[in-house]
Amino acid sequence: MVVQSALIGLTYWIAMGRAQYFFSFAFRKPVVLGVVIGLILGDVQAGLIYGATIQLLFMGGIEAGGNIPSDQALAACIAIPAAIINNLDPQAALALAVPFGVLGVLINNVRRTVNTFFTGRSDKLVEEKKYDMLSLYSFSIPWLINGLLYFTPVFIATLFGPDVVEAFINVIPSWAMDGLANAGGILPGLGFALTIVILGRKQYLPFFVLGFFMYSVLGFSMLTGAVFAVTIAMIVSLFKQNDDEEEY
């Protein structure tokens, strides 16, 4: 278990250490981490399902100005191993993921505070014309030091966490567990609501309503939904174009 815990700790470092930002951004999605963690723990399918379920909560994970609203990678790296080992219900895994998502924001703030040390240091290095040192202090050193910050909590949580979760589940009354599962059914709504806010434009809200009830009534596949969506958007932009032309 020590090796697996270390691997999951490394996974979290790759996800949130942010070296090659674009890659880490794609990698840190719970649905991807679910497969990776599943691979490490020997159950890819379970990891995938837990990861995809947790992903629903973090649909609109926009990081405006580097402020992460919630750390989806920490949520995934702690909840998925615990869920796989204890064979949890996906909804319960989602509810378990939530507090760690919030906790991860704290890690990011600690990191950015630690990094102020390097910016302070950089002024001195420029003054002394030590430009190679400046390079070192700009990437490699912060990256390695941040690594400790990321690796350690996940390593410890994976090593001991699942037992704690198991003990917790054995004590907790069934109505509370059902309540958590119900909350797990509702919480993806937050991810969606957030995405609506991000996509902006209040006047486009009717398209959300249309999508919602078309799906409720017809229940098509998401790819079909995408075809509807693109078609509708094209038609709307056709009308818009005409309006624009009239304006000129």
Add this chain to the structure above:
Amino acid sequence: MSTELIQKDNKVTRLDLFKAWWKWTLAVEVPVSFDRMQALAFSYSLNKILRKIYKDDPEELNRAMKRHVQMFNTNADWGSIIHGIVISMEEERAAGNEEITPEIIESLKVGLMGPLAGIGDSVDQGIVATIPLAIFVPMALEGNVWAAFIPGIIYLLWSYGMSWFLFNRGYQLGKTSVLNILGSGRIKKIIDIASIVGLFMIGCLSAAYVKVSTPLEFVSGTDVVTLQGILDGMLPNLLPFAIVMGMYFYILKKGPKYLNIIMYVLLISIVLTFFGIL
């Protein structure tokens, strides 16, 4: 003759540009700090190029190094155009163009990073990262492993391609470039279409994955009537719809207080479950 030789020696090559771009994508969010954000990543990206451009003028080099460890924060992808522009301006300045003052370079950096962050974050994270998730996560939920990776691959192709393109564009066109790109109506139109697609898809996803129903029932005459049955008769998925809308307007009104919403949801669900309402 001798000046020509020096100029050739100082010339920024495509390989230099590529290395600078690669370093930017490598470092961008790593040394981020509260006081200067991505400043060190910017300086890390330009470090070698500045040393090449100002090879013959250590004092100017030092000043250039100093101005590029100052506060910087933008979108990792769209912001790449700033590097291109700054490199081309620094190069001109080193070649003796007095019109390009340090103030112009600095104000251009500061002036561009905000708008580019705004447009870049909403396109990259709001659209390119989100809409493919909306399509493929449901397939992942059905157990398709490959579906887990497609949104990431789409995002990677887009962001690496786009940022390398913009980096070069910035270098070729200099400071006029951004105004051209930001001002073009085509981008506005694409964002428009993407927003509609996104909202429609989020509507479908909300209907599919927000799960809440009530087991409440009561006796009317001789029949047992379930409340959920009545609700379904009015409008399918009424409760999930009300919940997503409620959260949406809460965020609009009170700002992004996710923690509050999560706490309310946990608390209310447990209480309502205890009383048998959920």
